[in-house]
Every structure is written in C-alpha cells, then in structure tokens.
Amino acid sequence: MTDIIIFVLGIAVLLYVLLGGADFGAGIIEIFTGKKSIDTISKAIAPVWEANHIWLILAIVILFTGFPHVFASLTTYLHIPLLIILVGIVFRGTAFTFRYYDAIKDNTHKYYTILFRISSLLTPFFFGVTLGAIILGKIPANVHGTFYEVFISPWLNLFTFATGIFLTLLFGWLASVYLIGEAHNEETYHTFTKTSRIFLILLILSGLGVFIMAEFYELHFFKKFIHSALAIGCVVAATIAIPFIWRNIKRRNSLQTRLWAGLQTACILTGWFAVHFPVMIYIADGSHLTIWNSQAPERTMSLLVYALIVGIFLIFPAFAYLFKVFKFDNNGDESVS
Amino acid sequence: MDNFLAARLQMTVSFVFHIVFACIGMTMPWLMFIAELKWIKTGEQVYLDLAKAWSRGVAIFFAVGAVSGTVLSFELGLLWPKFMEHAGAIIGMPFSWEGTAFFMEAIALGFFLYGWKRVNKWVHLISGLVVGIAGVLSGIFVVAANAWMNSPAGFDWVNGYAINIDPVKAMFNKAWFQQALHMTIAAFASTSFAVAGIHALMQLRHKGYEFHIKAVHIALAFGTVAAMVQPISGDISAKNVAKLQPVKLAAMESLFKTSKPAPLVIGGIPDVKKEKVKYGLYIPKLLSFLAHGDFNAEVEGLDKTNKDGWPPIAIVHFAFQIMVFMGLLMVGAGILYLFFRFKWKENLEKRWWLRTLVWLTPVGFIAVEAGWIVTEVGRQPWIIYGIMKTSDAVTPMPGIQYPFYLITVIYLLLTFVVFWLMRRQIIAIHTNPQNINIHD
Numbered sequence: 067m068t069d070i071i072i073f074v075l076g077i078a079v080l081l082y083v084l085l086g087g088a089d090f091g092a093g094i095i096e097i098f099t100g101k102k103s104i105d106t107i108s109k110a111i112a113p114v115w116e117a118n119h120i121w122l123i124l125a126i127v128i129l130f131t132g133f134p135h136v137f138a139s140l141t142t143y144l145h146i147p148l149l150i151i152l153v154g155i156v157f158r159g160t161a162f163t164f165r166y167y168d169a170i171k172d173n174t175h176k177y178y179t180i181l182f183r184i185s186s187l188l189t190p191f192f193f194g195v196t197l198g199a200i201i202l203g204k205i206p207a208n209v210h211g212t213f214y215e216v217f218i219s220p221w222l223n224l225f226t227f228a229t230g231i232f233l234t235l236l237f238g239w240l241a242s243v244y245l246i247g248e249a250h251n252e253e254t255y256h257t258f259t260k261t262s263r264i265f266l267i268l269l270i271l272s273g274l275g276v277f278i279m280a281e282f283y284e285l286h287f288f289k290k291f292i293h294s295a296l297a298i299g300c301v302v303a304a305t306i307a308i309p310f311i312w313r314n315i316k317r318r319n320s321l322q323t324r325l326w327a328g329l330q331t332a333c334i335l336t337g338w339f340a341v342h343f344p345v346m347i348y349i350a351d352g353s354h355l356t357i358w359n360s361q362a363p364e365r366t367m368s369l370l371v372y373a374l375i376v377g378i379f380l381i382f383p384a385f386a387y388l389f390k391v392f393k394f395d396n397n398g399d400e401s402v403s
Numbered sequence: 404m405d406n407f408l409a410a411r412l413q414m415t416v417s418f419v420f421h422i423v424f425a426c427i428g429m430t431m432p433w434l435m436f437i438a439e440l441k442w443i444k445t446g447e448q449v450y451l452d453l454a455k456a457w458s459r460g461v462a463i464f465f466a467v468g469a470v471s472g473t474v475l476s477f478e479l480g481l482l483w484p485k486f487m488e489h490a491g492a493i494i495g496m497p498f499s500w501e502g503t504a505f506f507m508e509a510i511a512l513g514f515f516l517y518g519w520k521r522v523n524k525w526v527h528l529i530s531g532l533v534v535g536i537a538g539v540l541s542g543i544f545v546v547a548a549n550a551w552m553n554s555p556a557g558f559d560w561v562n563g564y565a566i567n568i569d570p571v572k573a574m575f576n577k578a579w580f581q582q583a584l585h586m587t588i589a590a591f592a593s594t595s596f597a598v599a600g601i602h603a604l605m606q607l608r609h610k611g612y613e614f615h616i617k618a619v620h621i622a623l624a625f626g627t628v629a630a631m632v633q634p635i636s637g638d639i640s641a642k643n644v645a646k647l648q649p650v651k652l653a654a655m656e657s658l659f660k661t662s663k664p665a666p667l668v669i670g671g672i673p674d675v676k677k678e679k680v681k682y683g684l685y686i687p688k689l690l691s692f693l694a695h696g697d698f699n700a701e702v703e704g705l706d707k708t709n710k711d712g713w714p715p716i717a718i719v720h721f722a723f724q725i726m727v728f729m730g731l732l733m734v735g736a737g738i739l740y741l742f743f744r745f746k747w748k749e750n751l752e753k754r755w756w757l758r759t760l761v762w763l764t765p766v767g768f769i770a771v772e773a774g775w776i777v778t779e780v781g782r783q784p785w786i787i788y789g790i791m792k793t794s795d796a797v798t799p800m801p802g803i804q805y806p807f808y809l810i811t812v813i814y815l816l817l818t819f820v821v822f823w824l825m826r827r828q829i830i831a832i833h834t835n836p837q838n839i840n841i842h843d
Contacts, residue, residue: 113517116469116509120502126476131495138488141480145800152477153813156470163466165677167459168824169831200432209799219802234499243634363568369496377503384510391521392513 067365068132072357074374075128082121084240089115091241093158093186094234096179097258098392103245104179108166110248113392117385119155124377131370133340135360136346140196143205147192154189156174156280157181180204188233194233196227201346202246202283220350228279232272238329239265243311247320259315266311273334290341300337304330406695408796413807415779417475420814422775424468428508429542429587430594430625431461431533435515438619449613449662453621455519455830462516463824467817469509474810482803486786489565493558494548496570501544508537525837539587545581546586552576553778554647555787558639572604572645577647581640582778588633589774592733593767595626601825609833614754619760623740630733633799637730638693645694646747648788649703651781654714655723656690656702657683664691665702673720673757676839680720683704714783722776736763 092107130137141148158181165178199205199221204218242262249255280287291297307330314323347355361367429540434458442450476498480487514522514530522530551557557573558565609615618656646653652658657673657680658665667690671683705713736759743750750756786793797803 113513116466117506117513119469119473120506120509122471123476123505124502128496129497130480130491131499132492134488134491134495137480137491138484139561140479140485142798142800143804145481145798148477149480149809150804152474155473156813158818159466159470160820164824167462168827168829169459199833213801317613349626362495366492366495366570368566369570370499372497373496373503375500377506380503381506381510384507388510388513400667 067371068357068361070371071128071132071367071374072188074378075125075132076335076339078121078125078128080332082118082125083236084331085114085118085333086121087190087197087237088240088244089118090158090186091237091239092245093162093183094190094238095241095258095261096335097183097187098261099254103254103257106248106250106254108162110245111162112166114388117161117388119159128370128374130363132367133346133355133357133360134362136355139205139347139355140200142209143217144196146217147196147199150192151189151196152363154185154192157185158189161185177254178302190234190237191230194230195221195226197233198229200347201287201342201345202226203350203352205347205349207349207351209354223283225276225279225283225285228272228276229305232276233369235269235272236267239269240331243315244321245316246321262315263312266308266315270308287341291337294340296340297337300333300340304333304337307333330369339361404546404807406801406803407794407797407806409803411793413810414478414482414802414809416807417471417478417813418775418779419772420818421468421471421475422771422838424464424471425542426590426594426669426768426771428468429535429538429590431457431464431598432512432531432538433591434514434595434598434625435461436528436531436535436586437624438617439524439531441621443524443528446478453614453618455817456828457618458516459510459828460825465512465822467821471814472505478756480496480625481806482798483796484798486791489791490551490787493565493568493573494551497548497551497574498543501541501548504537504541505636508534508541511537514565519741524824539590540748542590543583546583547574547576549778550578550582551576552786553582553651553782553788555790567592576823578643581636581643585633585636585640585774588629588636589767589771592633593771594762595622595629596615596733596736596767597764598622600627600673600760600762601829603760604764605829605833606752607754607757607761610665612833619757623737623760625738626733629739633730634734637727641693645702650705650708650781651714651719651777653703653705653708654716654719654781657716657720658690658702661701661704662691664693665704666690667693668753670724673717675716681766712784714781718780719777722773722780725729726770726773726777729766729773731783732763733770734764736760738792 089111092111096103096107103240113396126137129140161178161181165175165182168178202220202223202225204220209216234403239262242258242265246255246262249258277287284396291301307326311323311326311330313328342359345354346357346360349355362370417664436453438457441447442454470812479545511530511533514527515534518527518530536652542759551573554577556576557569557571599619599622600616604623605612606615606619610719641652643654656665657671658668659678664687666685666687667679668685669685673680688698692698694702727786739756741758759838760812784790784792784794786796798811
C-alpha cells in the first residue's frame with residue numbers, strides 16, 4: 067500500500083514540476099524575453115495552469131494524510147519558506163488571471179506583469195530551498211534553541227541557495243522548451259530557442275553547483291550517487307539527453323524536444339529520489355523521518371490508495387483530453403482569437 | 404500580539420476571505436450552465452452573452468478561490484501542526500476526495516472558459532455541468548472534514564494519541580450531513596442573491612439591456628429555492644447541535660441557565676459577567692421546541708460547563724442572530740419574487756423591487772460569514788471538540804503576528820482589486836458588448 071502511495075506521490079511531484087513548474091518558468095522566461103512574448107505565454111498557460119496547480123494540492127494531501135508527521139515537521143520548521151511560497155502562489159495566480167481577464171487594457175497591466183514575473187521567480191526558488199532543506203539534515207528535532215537556530219538556519223544557507231537556483235533554472239528551462247512549440251511567429255520562435263539554450267547551459271552549471279555545495283556541506287552526493295545503480299543510471303541518462311535536446315532545439319522539432327526535456331527532468335527527480343529513499347526528512351540529531359516510520363496507520367493508507375486509484379481513473383483521461391484540445395489540436399490557430 | 408491570538412486571527416482572515424470565493428465557485432457554474440442550456444434550447448443570443456459574461460467573472464473568482472484554498476491547506480499545518488499531526492490520518496480521506504473533485508473542477512473549467520470554439524457545444528455544456536457537480540462535491544468533502552472537528556468520530560483517543568483509526572467513520576461523522584447540506588444551500592443562496600443584486604443595479608443604471616433582466620431571473624430562481632429550503636436545513640442543524648454540542652447552542656442563544664422549558668431569545672446583548680441577556684425579546688418555550696421538538700423539553704445551559712470551557716459568548720450570540728436575520732431577509736425576498744413571478748408580474752421591473760434586490764446583494768454572504776463564526780468560534784476552546792484544545796495545537800513558532808499582518812494586507816488588496824476588476828468588466832460590457840468575446 068505504502069509503495070503505491072509513494073509512487074503516486076512521486077508522479078504528482080513529477081507532473082507538478084513538468085507542468086506546474088513550467089507555468090512558473092514561463093513567468094521567469096518573460097523577464098528575459100519581455101513584452102513581445104507576453105501574448106504567447108499568456109495563451110499557452112491560461113487554459114491549463116489551474117489544473118497543473120492541482121498536482122501540488124494532490125501532493126500536499128497525500129503528504130498530510132499518509133505521512134502526517136512529515137507534514138507537521140515541514141510546516142513547523144520550514145514555516146518561513148513555505149509562507150513565501152504561498153504568497154508567491156497567490157500573487158502569481160491572481161496577477162496572471164487579472165492580466166489576462168482585465169477587460170480594460172491600460173497602464174495597470176504593468177503592475178500585473180511585474181507581480182506575475184517576480185512571483186514566478188521567487189516561488190520556484192523557495193520550492194528549491196525547501197527541497198534542499200529537507201535533505202540537508204539541519205531540521206531540528208525539537209524547538210529548543212534560538213529563533214535563528216530553529217526556524218531560519220535549517221533553510222537559509224548556501225546549499226539550499228544552490229538547490230533554489232537549480233529548481234528555478236529547471237522550471238525556466240522547461241518553460242522555454244515548451245514555448246518553442248507555442249511560438250506563432252519567427253521572432254518569438256528565435257527568442258525562445260535562444261533562451262532555452264542559455265537556460266540549458268545555466269542549468270547544467272547550477273546542477274554542478276548543487277553537487278559542489280553538497281560536498282561542502284558533507285552530504286557526499288558523489289558517493290551516494292555511485293552507490294545507487296538507479297541514481298547513477300539516471301545521472302548518465304540525463305547527461306546523454308543533453309546533446310539530443312541541443313540538437314532538437316536547433317531542428318525546431320518541438321514535440322521531440324519536449325519529450326526529451328520531460329525525460330531528463332524525470333531522470334533528475336528519480337535520481338534524487340533513489341539517493342534518498344526511504345528517507346523523507348533528515349533531522350539534525352542524525353535521525354530520519356522515513357516513509358516507514360512516519361506513515362499513517364494501515365487502514366488510512368489503504369483507503370488513501372482506493373481514493374487515489376479512483377481519482378486517477380477520473381483525472382488522467384480528463385487531463386489528457388484537456389491537453390489534447392488545448393495543446394495538440396490545430397496549434398496554428400493560437401494566434402487568432 | 405499573543406502568538407495564539409495571531410494564529411487564530413490569521414486563520415479567520417484566510418477563511419473569511421476564501422469562503423466567499425468557494426461559494427461563488429460552487430454556484431456560478433450552475434447559473435452559467437442554465438444560461439448556456441437556455442441558449443442551446445431557444446437560440447437567443449442574450450443567453451449566450453450572459454453565459455460568456457459570467458464565465459469571464461468566474462475565471463477571476465475561481466483563480467482567487469484556488470490560490471486562497473491552497474493557502475488554507477498549507478495553513479492547517481503552518482498554524483496548527485499538532486492538529487494535523489494527529490488529524491491528518493483521520494480526516495485526510497475527505498481531503499483526498501476533495502482533491503479529486505477539485506481536480507475535475509479545474510480541468511472542466513479549462514474547457515468551459517477556453518473551449519467555446521474548440522469543443523462542440525454539447526461537450527462545452529457538459530463541461531459546465533461537471534464544474535458544477537465537482538464544485539459542490541468538493542465543498543461537501545471539505546465541510547465533512549470540518550464537521551469531524553465538531554463531532555469527532557472514527558478513532559479512540561488514548562494517552563494523547565489516536566488509535567483504531569477508521570477514516571470512513573470519521574468522514575461520515577454525526578455532523579457531516581447537516582453541515583454539508585446547510586453550507587451547500589447557503590452557497591447557492593448567497594451567490595444567487597449577490598448576482599441578482601448586481602444585475603438589478605445594472606438594470607437600474609443602464610436601461611434597455613435584456614441581458615440584466617434574464618440574469619436576475621436565473622439567479623433568483625436559484626436564490627429563492629435555496630433561501631426557502633434553508634430554514635428546514637437550519638432546523639436540522641439546530642437539533643443536531645443541541646445533541647452534539649450543547650455548549651455551542653447555549654452560546655448561540657446565550658442561555659446561561661439550564662431551563663425547562665427554555666425560551667428563545669431574539670436579539671439582545673449578552674452580559675457574560677452577570678450571566679444575563681439585556682434588551683432581548685423572549686418567546687417562551689420556543690427554544691425547547693426548536694432544539695428538541697418538544698415545547699417542554701429541557702435545554703442545557705452554559706451553567707453545565709466550566710467557564711474555561713465556554714466559547715466567546717457575545718461573538719457567537721451576535722453572529723447567530725445576524726445569520727438568522729439575513730436568512731429571513733432572503734426568505735422574504737424569495738416569497739415576494741414568487742408572487743411577482745406568478746401573479747403580479749408588473750412588479751418585476753419596478754424600480755423599488757430592483758432597488759430592494761440591490762440592497763440584498765451582500766446579505767447572503769454576511770449570513771455565510773456569520774454562520775461560520777458560529778460554527779468555529781462556537782467550538783472554542785476546542786479544535787477537536789472534547790479532544791484537543793486549540794491552544795495546544797498552535798505552532799511553536801513565535802512571531803505569528805507578522806504572517807498574520809502579511810496575509811491580511813494581501814487579502815485586503817485582493818478584495819479591493821477583485822471589486823475593481825468586476826467594475827471594469829461591467830464597464831467594458833456596456834461600452835462595447837463585443838468585449839464579452841475577448842478570449843474565445
């Protein structure tokens with residue numbers, strides 16, 4: 067039962083990164099590509115961002131139902147970054163919708179755009195910070211200590227900074243790759259192609275940065291990765307994917323590029339997961355909250371599995387149909403409205 | 404500010420804000436569905452315009468509702484981690500169903516808002532129906548989780564830990580049905596009256612738009628039915644609360660002494676120190692009847708509970724009175740509407756009637772907020788009734804007043820912007836009706 071739940075949790079996180087993450091990434095890309103890309107970006111994410119966002123809700127619900135101790139521990143010690151994420155989610159969603167739906171197009175759109183871009187940049191960064199803090203092992207076992215020790219130092223350091231940058235770049239890169247296929251004129255096409263290459267290079271560098279910081283904080287990523295066949299396989303696969311993606315960007319083959327980018331991201335997440343399994347949170351006193359010692363009682367877990375199975379049978383076909391209609395049917399007429 | 408107070412206030416602000424959008428999200432899809440159905444059946448363009456105009460508003464409300472709902476789901480842990488640590492495994496199930504329903508809602512809404520030209524009209528119409536059904540279901544699941552806090556079930560509490568957890572029993576606790584029923588009807592009544600009021604205002608200002616008259620009719624059809632059945636569901640709720648949470652009922656009515664028979668107090672100002680209600684209007688025996696269905700039944704007063712187990716009496720009392728009063732206003736308007744609709748039709752477009760509707764715009768939402776204050780404040784000092792005190796569940800992180808200020812400022816800003824955006828939508832429609840079709 068627990069295996070199924072962890073599997074679905076992993077899928078939810080993966081889809082949130084691939085889809086919801088890219089919606090944030092689109093806001094990041096907009097910072098660099100500016101005014102001319104607003105139209106393409108708005109049209110690309112408007113019909114899907116809310117559905118994409120629900121993968122996060124699903125992950126949170128699985129977490130607090132199946133692993134309530136993990137949820138309580140995260141929300142207690144990582145209160146501040148989570149709060150920033152929430153504020154970011156609120157501003158990103160509302161600023162985007164207001165910009166898209168405000169019936170009168172005037173100067174106020176400038177403010178929606180600023181808010182949309184800043185929140186699109188900050189939210190992924192703090193997602194990355196949170197993920198980094200979970201594995202860094204500085205989450206305290208209890209609240210004894212100064213405010214700084216308990217509520218700030220677990221997430222405010224160079225390692226989480228590196229994971230924050232990495233995730234931000236990953237989201238931005240995914241968005242730029244997807245947007246190549248959404249571009250409806252030569253100019254935006256070239257802009258997105260260029261951006262996606264720059265982001266790919268930055269992403270690789272920041273990935274190395276995470277590894278270096280991990281050594282610096284004695285997390286021994288290299289050693290851990292080498293010890294896990296799955297993890298090392300994922301790293302190799304993700305690396306092999308790079309030239310393919312590079313070539314496909316050039317060849318203007320948007321579907322293939324998207325697929326490769328998605329696979330590469332899946333590899334990164336799987337590798338990350340393989341290295342840490344079954345630990346969910348590393349605690350400062352050396353103990354761990356694992357899948358096994360933090361899970362809810364058997365009956366809750368089995369009912370959760372039933373709910374997830376029914377949910378998935380409802381959600382997946384509907385979700386696929388949504389993407390078929392808005393992402394794959396006659397893409398060309400995006401520009402006419 | 405005291406940390407505990409700040410956490411409670413932050414939860415209050417988040418909730419008071421979100422519930423309005425939740426109600427709109429549950430109701431508007433049904434109104435849009437009816438408008439679109441009428442368009443398909445009659446071919447009258449005005450119904451299509453109406454469905455499209457509404458869907459533009461709904462897109463804004465839905466986005467704010469989705470993000471403010473996300474805030475709440477995190478805040479459960481950010482503010483009450485001890486509560487979630489114990490309750491997560493017990494009431495996670497309705498939340499996971501809610502997640503599924505909400506997912507379907509978001510997907511179907513994508514089709515409804517953006518698919519006018521991309522899918523055929525029947526698929527489009529059905530997507531509207533799916534949004535409506537999923538919206539109501541997700542509301543019911545969330546309320547079931549809240550009902551569990553009022554009427555805990557499905558576990559044994561031993562030495563501060565929950566054992567023998569049964570999420571099914573927890574979800575179908577003794578309060579879930581009446582709470583879900585009352586809330587669903589309330590969502591329809593509040594949103595429908597608000598929609599009718601706004602369109603009545605537009606009708607007063609911009610004569611000659613058939614659009615607004617049709618909108619008022621569709622909204623009031625829902626509003627009237629909801630307002631008129633709500634007293635029945637209220638009665639079920641009152642009897643349920645009398646049984647499950649006698650302290651809450653005593654606080655609602657400011658019944659300080661256990662009485663047999665007990666009178667119903669209307670209005671009045673409770674004086675907690677003197678344990679009396681000043682300036683209230685008493686109707687003998689009525690509370691006994693309303694609470695237990697017997698004019699001579701005993702109703703448990705606050706004296707049966709230690710003072711440290713009392714909720715804030717005055718708040719609960721006033722909120723309850725306000726809720727009932729607002730509910731009765733809607734019932735009155737509903738009765739008038741029925742008479743006008745079927746008998747004295749000439750009144751429907753009279754200025755005084757439209758003005759009355761304008762005045763009634765906020766009453767449903769005031770009733771909803773007041774009702775939730777009764778439910779939530781009336782449960783205090785407990786977060787899980789009789790099991791866990793709210794003060795024991797609060798986060799150990801100090802300085803919660805700052806997140807509270809932050810969330811309050813953001814929500815005030817958003818409230819202002821949403822009002823302002825609605826105004827702009829309306830202006831746009833009247834300056835150029837083509838604006839309805841901006842994002843087909």
